[in-house]
Amino acid sequence: MLVNRRRILVEFGDCDPAHIVFFANYFRWFDDCTTALFLAAGLPIRELFPSHKVLGIPVVEATAQFLAPATHGDELLVESTVAEIRKSSFVITHKFFHGKVRLLEGRETRVWAAAHPTEPNRMKALPLPKEVVERLSGTHKKAGKKSARTRR
Amino acid sequence: MLVNRRRILVEFGDCDPAHIVFFANYFRWFDDCTTALFLAAGLPIRELFPSHKVLGIPVVEATAQFLAPATHGDELLVESTVAEIRKSSFVITHKFFHGKVRLLEGRETRVWAAAHPTEPNRMKALPLPKEVVERLSGTHKKAGKKSARTRR
Amino acid sequence: MLVNRRRILVEFGDCDPAHIVFFANYFRWFDDCTTALFLAAGLPIRELFPSHKVLGIPVVEATAQFLAPATHGDELLVESTVAEIRKSSFVITHKFFHGKVRLLEGRETRVWAAAHPTEPNRMKALPLPKEVVERLSGTHKKAGKKSARTRR
Amino acid sequence: MLVNRRRILVEFGDCDPAHIVFFANYFRWFDDCTTALFLAAGLPIRELFPSHKVLGIPVVEATAQFLAPATHGDELLVESTVAEIRKSSFVITHKFFHGKVRLLEGRETRVWAAAHPTEPNRMKALPLPKEVVERLSGTHKKAGKKSARTRR
Numbered sequence: 001m002l003v004n005r006r007r008i009l010v011e012f013g014d015c016d017p018a019h020i021v022f023f024a025n026y027f028r029w030f031d032d033c034t035t036a037l038f039l040a041a042g043l044p045i046r047e048l049f050p051s052h053k054v055l056g057i058p059v060v061e062a063t064a065q066f067l068a069p070a071t072h073g074d075e076l077l078v079e080s081t082v083a084e085i086r087k088s089s090f091v092i093t094h095k096f097f098h099g100k101v102r103l104l105e106g107r108e109t110r111v112w113a114a115a116h117p118t119e120p121n122r123m124k125a126l127p128l129p130k131e132v133v134e135r136l137s138g139t140h141k142k143a144g145k146k147s148a149r150t151r152r
Numbered sequence: 153m154l155v156n157r158r159r160i161l162v163e164f165g166d167c168d169p170a171h172i173v174f175f176a177n178y179f180r181w182f183d184d185c186t187t188a189l190f191l192a193a194g195l196p197i198r199e200l201f202p203s204h205k206v207l208g209i210p211v212v213e214a215t216a217q218f219l220a221p222a223t224h225g226d227e228l229l230v231e232s233t234v235a236e237i238r239k240s241s242f243v244i245t246h247k248f249f250h251g252k253v254r255l256l257e258g259r260e261t262r263v264w265a266a267a268h269p270t271e272p273n274r275m276k277a278l279p280l281p282k283e284v285v286e287r288l289s290g291t292h293k294k295a296g297k298k299s300a301r302t303r304r
Numbered sequence: 305m306l307v308n309r310r311r312i313l314v315e316f317g318d319c320d321p322a323h324i325v326f327f328a329n330y331f332r333w334f335d336d337c338t339t340a341l342f343l344a345a346g347l348p349i350r351e352l353f354p355s356h357k358v359l360g361i362p363v364v365e366a367t368a369q370f371l372a373p374a375t376h377g378d379e380l381l382v383e384s385t386v387a388e389i390r391k392s393s394f395v396i397t398h399k400f401f402h403g404k405v406r407l408l409e410g411r412e413t414r415v416w417a418a419a420h421p422t423e424p425n426r427m428k429a430l431p432l433p434k435e436v437v438e439r440l441s442g443t444h445k446k447a448g449k450k451s452a453r454t455r456r
Numbered sequence: 457m458l459v460n461r462r463r464i465l466v467e468f469g470d471c472d473p474a475h476i477v478f479f480a481n482y483f484r485w486f487d488d489c490t491t492a493l494f495l496a497a498g499l500p501i502r503e504l505f506p507s508h509k510v511l512g513i514p515v516v517e518a519t520a521q522f523l524a525p526a527t528h529g530d531e532l533l534v535e536s537t538v539a540e541i542r543k544s545s546f547v548i549t550h551k552f553f554h555g556k557v558r559l560l561e562g563r564e565t566r567v568w569a570a571a572h573p574t575e576p577n578r579m580k581a582l583p584l585p586k587e588v589v590e591r592l593s594g595t596h597k598k599a600g601k602k603s604a605r606t607r608r
Contacts, residue, residue: 011488012320012501012512013328017376018207019321020275023214024179031176032467035528045468046529055170056468062175063215071273072321072491073502121223123172163336164349164360164472165480169528171473184315187376197316198377208316224339224473225350322511324579327518328487331480359474366479367519375577425527427476 001082002138004037008076008096020069026096027062030108033080034092041135048132055123057110060089064106074098082136088112088125090136153234154290156192158185160248164224172221178248179214182260185232186244193287200284207275209262212241216258226250234288240264240277242288305386306442308341312400316376324373330400331366334412337384338396345439352436359427361414364393368410378402386440392416392429394440457538458594460493468528476525482552483518486564489536490548497591504588511579513566516545520562530554538592544568544581546592 008029016022034057038045049056070076077097084091089111096104112132116122134140160181168174186209190197201208222228229249236243241263248256264284268274286292312333320326338361342349353360374380381401388395393415400408416436420426438444464485472478490513494501505512526532533553540547545567552560568588572578590596 011484012491013326013484013487015321016208016317017319017321017323018210020207020210022180022183022317023211024176024183024317027176027179028174028467028469031174031469035468044529046527055172056168058170058172058221059175059218061215061217063213065213066211069210069273069275071502073500121221123221163332164339165332165335165478167473168469169471169473169475174469176469180315180317183317187316196377198375223350225348320512322514324511324514326484326487327515328480328483331483332478335478335480359476360472362474362476362525363479363522365519365521367517369517370515373514373577373579425525427525 002037002041002136003079003081004033004040006033006036006078006080008032008078010070010072010074010076012072015072019071021071023064023066026064026066026104026106029078029096030062030064030092030094030106031059033078033094034108034110037080037082037092038136041138042140043132043135052112052129052132054112054114054126056113058113058123059108059110061109062106063108064104066104068098068101068103070096070098070103076103082138083107085128085133085137088127090128154189154193154288155231155233156185156189158188158230158232160184160228160230162222162224162226162228167224171223173223175216175218178216178218178256178258181230181248182214182216182244182246182258183211185230185246186260186262189232189234189244190288193290194292195284195287204281206264206266206278208265210265210275211260211262213261214258215260216256218256220250220253220255222248222250222255228255234290235259237280237285237289240279242280306341306345306440307383307385308337308344310337310340310382310384312336312380312382314374314376314378314380319376323375325375327368327370330368330370330408330410333382333400334363334366334368334396334398334410337382337398338412338414341384341386341396342440345442346444347436347439356433358416358418358430360417362417362427363412363414365413366410367412368408370408372402372405372407374400374402374407380407386442387411389432389437389441392431394432458493458497458592459535459537460489460496462489462492462534462536464488464532464534466526466528466530466532471528475527477527479520479522482520482522482560482562485534485552486515486518486520486548486550486562489534489550490564490566493536493538493548494592497594498596499588499591508585510568510570510582512569514569514579515564515566517565518562519564520560522560524554524557524559526552526554526559532559538594539563541584541589541593544583546584 079095094106111125113123246258263277265275383399398410415429417427535551550562567581569579
């Protein structure tokens with residue numbers, strides 16, 4: 001399965017009066033890291049969503065365990081992994097580190113969602129396109145690349 | 153156990169390009185609703201934390217199931233409950249509604265935390281003060297009130 | 305010209321490690337208060353923008369003077385006014401108070417903007433519709449109301 | 457005067473339903489870029505503020521002109537400059553670019569502020585320390601560096 005690493009610099013404005021990252025910001029970073037994971041898989045979301053006529057990949061479940069706090073000036077490393085792919089949803093896990101210290105373990109389930117055909121302000125989950133499944137699972141092969149690999 | 157209700161108006165800036173609330177904002181609202189729950193319990197956090205020499209009540213675990221989306225202009229009702237009180241931590245649940253539609257069910261575990269005595273940038277969980285336990289569990293009685301109740 | 309008042313409760317997560325509102329949040333509140341001003345004028349933006357086929361009322365200039373800080377638990381009062389209406393733009397001023405203390409004076413210029421006809425990721429300012437001008441300037445009269453007033 | 461450049465990747469969650477950066481986020485980035493400018497000047501704020509016993513450098517005036525919108529996936533370049541240094545305040549300007557397109561020109565005035573000696577929830581501006589003035593104005597010389605430069 002696909003893994004991606006991304007660095008995050010904790011800013012002053014990310015922190016609360018307890019001088020630690022306000023916890024909701026980690027979920028904002030979940031989203032940024034999932035975007036980065038998709039990009040690493042060859043799936044830039046800005047083009048991906050309109051080209052497939054979907055609204056996006058909304059989160060249907062998110063969970064996080066906060067193991068240690070971080071503060072501004074800390075440079076974090078986030079390791080994001082595609083943990084599971086289902087018919088119309090998938091699971092991403094995120095692990096946040098500051099140096100060797102593990103700060104957070106999180107998990108989000110997202111769906112491939114379009115506007116609901118009849119009800120406004122609702123969404124409808126659709127089956128994940130084959131290309132998205134292949135790219136997220138790391139089994140995607142480009143035509144050119146495939147033959148190149150076959151030759152070796 | 154204590155329950156509190158709070159209204160939230162979803163603003164334009166709370167929503168993302170999919171025209172729904174950006175999911176991390178719900179966790180921001182978890183915090184606001186926990187503050188409101190504490191206030192309803194007679195525990196205003198601005199005075200509570202310095203008077204007990206703690207940094208606050210950081211979240212050590214948070215989870216949410218997103219059942220239906222909301223968009224700007226929606227007025228949400230959040231029902232927050234003290235679900236469990238342990239020695240130095242407690243669990244709050246939040247249920248978000250838009251009219252009769254249940255939008256979200258969430259749960260957060262928080263600790264009563266002071267600055268770590270020896271290591272900077274770390275926190276240390278402390279036993280919950282008796283008054284906080286009583287107020288969160290709804291068993292707190294003021295001296296005056298108690299006698300008043302006894303009289304009836 | 306139209307004036308609207310709105311209350312804002314400063315939350316823990318709105319504040320930074322200096323224990324005061326992180327200044328960027330005031331600009332978020334500018335947006336919320338402009339939405340409330342539009343609503344008070346009979347212009348709910350969720351219906352207004354799609355019905356006029358515009359993207360919204362993006363800010364082209366914003367400025368604020370921060371006169372005194374606020375912290376969590378403070379309840380602020382914001383007074384928002386339509387200060388000027390031009391052909392395709394308008395100026396809103398916001399004054400923030402905490403009790404009798406004036407905290408902030410701000411000003412934003414916004415345009416009535418649609419998607420650019422030929423260039424993606426750009427916008428195009430359009431003339432403000434007559435109804436919007438009338439409602440923001442407080443000169444709008446409903447057919448029924450007008451006659452009711454004339455009668456008095 | 458000191459100049460610093462910093463890249464910002466616009467994320468999905470930074471954008472609003474009009475598919476452009478929600479304008480308040482630029483002011484969040486002002487803060488991040490000022491922190492980066494201070495770091496480039498040899499003034500890491502996490503150590504700087506406590507070592508000088510100040511609360512920070514709160515903004516007393518901020519202004520921005522929004523010239524063109526940006527959306528998620530855009531990588532912005534921000535050029536931040538110390539434009540003016542006064543007794544207890546200073547002015548920073550920020551210019552945001554996307555490729556060759558200028559997106560924003562902004563300006564913020566900040567003060568060097570400590571807790572107010574007698575009134576809680578207030579701040580007091582103090583004269584900027586000599587080292588901070590020298591570093592922000594680019595005239596600071598380290599003992600070792602100075603002689604090295606003199607030798608040339």
